[in-house]
Amino acid sequence: MKLPEAFAAKMRTLLQQEADAFLAIYEREEKTNGLRVNPLKIDPDARAKAVPFSLSPVPFCPTGFYYDPNEQPGKHPYHAAGLYYIQEPSAMAVAETLRPAPGERVLDLCAAPGGKTTQLGAMMENKGLLVANDIHSKRVKALAENIERLGLTNTVVVNEAPETLAERFPGFFDKILVDAPCSGEGMFRKEEEAASFWSQAHVEECAARQRRILQSAYAMLKEGGILVYSTCTFSPEENEQTIEWLLETYEDLRLLPIAKIGGIEPGRPEWTKTKRSDLAHTARLWPHRVKGEGHFIAKLQKQRPTPSWRGRWAKSNAPKTVLRLYRQFEQEALRTERSGVFVSFGTHVSVLPDPCPDLSGLKVVRVGLHLGEAKKERFEPNHALALALRAEEARHVLDLASTSEEIVRYWRGETLSTGGDRGWLLVTVDGFPFAWGKEVKGTVKNFYPKGLRLG
Numbered sequence: 001m002k003l004p005e006a007f008a009a010k011m012r013t014l015l016q017q018e019a020d021a022f023l024a025i026y027e028r029e030e031k032t033n034g035l036r037v038n039p040l041k042i043d044p045d046a047r048a049k050a051v052p053f054s055l056s057p058v059p060f061c062p063t064g065f066y067y068d069p070n071e072q073p074g075k076h077p078y079h080a081a082g083l084y085y086i087q088e089p090s091a092m093a094v095a096e097t098l099r100p101a102p103g104e105r106v107l108d109l110c111a112a113p114g115g116k117t118t119q120l121g122a123m124m125e126n127k128g129l130l131v132a133n134d135i136h137s138k139r140v141k142a143l144a145e146n147i148e149r150l151g152l153t154n155t156v157v158v159n160e161a162p163e164t165l166a167e168r169f170p171g172f173f174d175k176i177l178v179d180a181p182c183s184g185e186g187m188f189r190k191e192e193e194a195a196s197f198w199s200q201a202h203v204e205e206c207a208a209r210q211r212r213i214l215q216s217a218y219a220m221l222k223e224g225g226i227l228v229y230s231t232c233t234f235s236p237e238e239n240e241q242t243i244e245w246l247l248e249t250y251e252d253l254r255l256l257p258i259a260k261i262g263g264i265e266p267g268r269p270e271w272t273k274t275k276r277s278d279l280a281h282t283a284r285l286w287p288h289r290v291k292g293e294g295h296f297i298a299k300l301q302k303q304r305p306t307p308s309w310r311g312r313w314a315k316s317n318a319p320k321t322v323l324r325l326y327r328q329f330e331q332e333a334l335r336t337e338r339s340g341v342f343v344s345f346g347t348h349v350s351v352l353p354d355p356c357p358d359l360s361g362l363k364v365v366r367v368g369l370h371l372g373e374a375k376k377e378r379f380e381p382n383h384a385l386a387l388a389l390r391a392e393e394a395r396h397v398l399d400l401a402s403t404s405e406e407i408v409r410y411w412r413g414e415t416l417s418t419g420g421d422r423g424w425l426l427v428t429v430d431g432f433p434f435a436w437g438k439e440v441k442g443t444v445k446n447f448y449p450k451g452l453r454l455g
């Protein structure tokens, strides 16, 4: 591919004798293809075996695998069922570095389309609070869809500027990820268009924006909290120099070492003004050193006592009539009873993550688990509920084989004839929840969402 000349010259100066190996990767056609299996849906012991592609492990991510470029996992019904997320392999190292625990309060500040959010949510086993934010309203839609597909129930999706969130949540989060908007030099093979935008001026604009975002992230971190910063670019201005600025601006921040496994290399202190040696704790994933397109990662801990958050927690506002209809549906269709704080938006009802702060006044796209909608005297379950269940939690199941004609027809939105009359049933693919159906007088009415159907 054709690289911007100024970019190639800059990388030659930086990398010197290593530059040829680095630049040679752009001559190769094939990019690396990866998928990350979803431990919320696939039993950890059966991970790779459950997915019918030839996979080889990504060395720095236990749930990550490379797949063969001739395979198309994005077109398999298992993708629609949320069994995996297709993700550029070096990107998988970022959430591994933050590694939140179940029950923590976590913020993914630049989250769309959700590659890292879905990885963080799975690590949290759906326990605690995961706030996924993105400033761009269009990109937030894909984020919400991916969260739903992967079966995350402890997330809040918001569409705000980081400054707005920083005013609302000072000192609130245990862990924050800033996967920053960047000049995307590591994306050139994936999206050739990204190369045409490259200029040194753009790199510097990105660096200035990253600093503004990091100021907000710092404000929202608790004392002792962990901040992970990442980019998919190579420029020192957006990587080591951004971290150098951060350490000089907030003297209580301490860089923590990142394990240099599977070809991951240290950051380059020599590419900064101060050359401070702790910058080698950061990580560089070079495309000529690891099988991946490239990333930079830094991990920091806040040391300073921080005034604790004094906001309010969210309360239930769901009308009794709506809740009664949901409980009626639950008795008819499910074997489990959901507890938690139920909230309604018009006729729609969701159950919040635990804990969940009061979100009024923020642009909230989605909270917790969207259970469904009360319609006159009945309750219609949402697709998100189907994808968050295990098959054994449904009273009635219609299981379709992934290789069958029926699953393709169902995915397209067609009805199926079964001869039964069981009401709400969970349609599964090889036992994995896929969608809702309603079986009435021998026919299963299709509730696969219109916007997600096969074309």
Ligand SMILES: C[S@@+](CC[C@H](N)C(=O)[O-])C[C@H]1O[C@@H](n2cnc3c(N)ncnc32)[C@H](O)[C@@H]1O
Binding pocket: 091, 109, 110, 111, 112, 113, 114, 115, 116, 117, 133, 134, 135, 136, 139, 161, 162, 179, 180, 181, 182, 209, 213
């Ligand atoms: C590298 S992408 C995030 C990729 C995502 N973390 C993932 O793994 O799928 C950076 C994101 O930052 C968002 N963004 C740009 N400016 C922002 C800002 N000022 N605050 C928050 N997000 C911003 C972009 O819309 C973009 O979605």
